[in-house]
Amino acid sequence: MFYVLGWLLVTSLIALWSLVAWALHAVAEWALSNAAALTGAAASARPLPDWLEPWVSTDLAQWLGSLLAEPGPFVEGLLQAAPALASGLTVAAWVLWGLGSAMLLLLGAGLHLCIARWHRRDLPA
Numbered sequence: 001m002f003y004v005l006g007w008l009l010v011t012s013l014i015a016l017w018s019l020v021a022w023a024l025h026a027v028a029e030w031a032l033s034n035a036a037a038l039t040g041a042a043a044s045a046r047p048l049p050d051w052l053e054p055w056v057s058t059d060l061a062q063w064l065g066s067l068l069a070e071p072g073p074f075v076e077g078l079l080q081a082a083p084a085l086a087s088g089l090t091v092a093a094w095v096l097w098g099l100g101s102a103m104l105l106l107l108g109a110g111l112h113l114c115i116a117r118w119h120r121r122d123l124p125a
Contacts, residue, residue: 002115010108017100025093032086 053061 002119003112006111006115007108010104010111013107014101014104017104018097021093021097021100025089028089028093029086032082032089
């Protein structure tokens with residue numbers, strides 16, 4: 001009976017792990033596929049909102065603008081290359097899912113051995 005409960009727990013954990021891995025893969029793939037659309041929004045972003053401009057000196061506003069503009073081309077290049085990373089993401093998701101499932105199966109085997117030792121200890125000598 002305890003063996004069945006232990007393996008049922010492991011099977012449930014593997015099912016939950018599979019669902020989480022699938023959901024994270026779907027979200028990450030969607031984000032990478034649509035990353036190129038973010039480049040226009042990132043380039044047109046203003047450093048300060050309108051309500052904050054009267055409270056900040058022009059020198060500080062210019063410094064913040066130049067600080068935010070420096071990594072702009074680098075970030076835009078990364079966002080343009082992001083859709084190409086989506087195929088590698090699938091391989092990485094399968095590898096991580098396999099490693100996680102193997103760890104859960106090892107957990108099940110360890111639980112099985114612990115139950116077996118517990119039953120052997122309870123047997124009369």
